[in-house]
Amino acid sequence: NICRRKKMVKICCIGAGYVGGPTMAVIALKCPSIEVVVVDISVPRITAWNSEQLPIYEPGLDEVVEQCRGKNLFFSTNVEKHVSEADIIFVSVNTPTKTLGLGAGKAADLTYWESAARMIADVSKSDKIVVEKSTVPVKTAEAIERILTHNSKGIKFQILSNPEFLAEGTAVWDLFNPDRVLIGGRETPDGQKAIQALKKVYANWVPEERILTTNLWSAELSKLAANALLAQRISSINAMSALCEATGADVSQVSHAVGKDSRIGPKFLNASVGFGGSCFQKDILNLVYICECNGLAEVADYWKQVIKVNDYQKNRFVNRIVSSMFNTVSGKKIGVLGFAFKKDTGDTRETPAIDVCKGLLGDMARLSIYDPQVTDDQIQKDLTMNKFDWDHPVHLQPMSPIDIKQVSVVWDAYEAAKDAHGLCILTEWDEFKILDYQRIFDNMQKPAFVFDGCNVVNVGELREIGFIVYSIGKPMDP
Numbered sequence: 001n002i003c004r005r006k007k008m009v010k011i012c013c014i015g016a017g018y019v020g021g022p023t024m025a026v027i028a029l030k031c032p033s034i035e036v037v038v039v040d041i042s043v044p045r046i047t048a049w050n051s052e053q054l055p056i057y058e059p060g061l062d063e064v065v066e067q068c069r070g071k072n073l074f075f076s077t078n079v080e081k082h083v084s085e086a087d088i089i090f091v092s093v094n095t096p097t098k099t100l101g102l103g104a105g106k107a108a109d110l111t112y113w114e115s116a117a118r119m120i121a122d123v124s125k126s127d128k129i130v131v132e133k134s135t136v137p138v139k140t141a142e143a144i145e146r147i148l149t150h151n152s153k154g155i156k157f158q159i160l161s162n163p164e165f166l167a168e169g170t171a172v173w174d175l176f177n178p179d180r181v182l183i184g185g186r187e188t189p190d191g192q193k194a195i196q197a198l199k200k201v202y203a204n205w206v207p208e209e210r211i212l213t214t215n216l217w218s219a220e221l222s223k224l225a226a227n228a229l230l231a232q233r234i235s236s237i238n239a240m241s242a243l244c245e246a247t248g249a250d251v252s253q254v255s256h257a258v259g260k261d262s263r264i265g266p267k268f269l270n271a272s273v274g275f276g277g278s279c280f281q282k283d284i285l286n287l288v289y290i291c292e293c294n295g296l297a298e299v300a301d302y303w304k305q306v307i308k309v310n311d312y313q314k315n316r317f318v319n320r321i322v323s324s325m326f327n328t329v330s331g332k333k334i335g336v337l338g339f340a341f342k343k344d345t346g347d348t349r350e351t352p353a354i355d356v357c358k359g360l361l362g363d364m365a366r367l368s369i370y371d372p373q374v375t376d377d378q379i380q381k382d383l384t385m386n387k388f389d390w391d392h393p394v395h396l397q398p399m400s401p402i403d404i405k406q407v408s409v410v411w412d413a414y415e416a417a418k419d420a421h422g423l424c425i426l427t428e429w430d431e432f433k434i435l436d437y438q439r440i441f442d443n444m445q446k447p448a449f450v451f452d453g454c455n456v457v458n459v460g461e462l463r464e465i466g467f468i469v470y471s472i473g474k475p476m477d478p
């Protein structure tokens, strides 16, 4: 080639999931001179990334992918080829909680990470930067380094920790405007060079002062610490919500009042039926395990409590529904609004809706479920799967006597509520705030109950219509 161009930097990301897909799409969009290939062993996932129907729902994601797919953003199942050609390899594979063996129920299962690291070592023919994008236990980089250096033939690998702080539902916004980008690396000259190379990628759109660099262990631990603190805030306000109900205080007023304190701040202080999602519980359990392994039993117990309060909150909600409806929901129809673990996502991993629905089905209720983004198949799958019991990891919790024929999934909130004795709201989708509740009331059995697990409805207005309303942390009907 006569016109010799500067070599294009190549990035490969292993894992085309909720993190790998959106983060790489944004890097590709913001860095037109970098070629980004996202690889995955899942053929359906890659097929979906290459189609008009992306495998995950995130506001704004379609537009970002459309702008760069086929130009400098590619999705492929040819994992080894693209890994071997890359300069920087992000690893964004799943790191779920172990379900068997040592540490079962708490420790992170690093099987996917280990096999990715072995494959990188096997196929690499040139020096590479390997970036931990997945959330991993502190000190994972040390184990990864051992795998990579042991297998390499004089090839140098630099490991960086670059945990992802995006939140599902706002992933694209978060990636465009991160509070911070964290890069941890070795304090050696090569480690620092690798940090600078990754920093250069982010510097294409992230202001310099928002790119933090630390040592490897601080970066790895910061991700676990961030998730633990966020989940702790939810459990703290949820614990207060129980006290509010017992005393006549209103949790929204309490949140507002305490959130005005600049040391506390207003975010993440909404009482709800509990937190969900694939990360909070898993990462806290992981933290608990690391504490126990380091002989810090009291610290482990402290963090365990965050999950216990979360479980308590879900049980409390189910008990409230049953006790309010004259101590039984057997044979009664309950409309369920929302199934995803939060609004603006179709993700149902660890959603509180699973536990609440199972609790109601255990009392023989009939459920009619509506969620704008979750499919019928997904709901059926979630409700029939055994739940892993982290507190007693040797056993799966026995399947409660759930009759899936008692569940119907409908595509409209009004249909879900039609002829129902009660309506419960389990995801804070905006559309649930603006439903025609008079129409809903007219078509429900009487007395008509609303159980708001996310505090989205206007309690006064609904009571005016005639509903009996239970909203988490709020005074009950006079």
Ligand code: NAD
Pocket: 014, 015, 016, 017, 018, 019, 020, 039, 040, 041, 042, 045, 079, 092, 093, 094, 095, 112, 113, 115, 116, 133, 134, 135, 136, 164, 165, 166, 167, 168, 278, 279
């Ligand atoms: P995910 O399950 O959606 O995606 C992981 C993908 O990795 C899957 O598609 C899987 O097929 C693929 N994979 C597994 N092993 C592979 C291999 N050897 N080669 C190629 N592909 C492989 O998971 P996710 O939600 O994207 O999370 C990924 C990591 O990021 C986890 O560690 C998670 O804790 C962390 N994280 C998640 C979020 C979130 O909001 N989901 C936010 C921050 C961090």
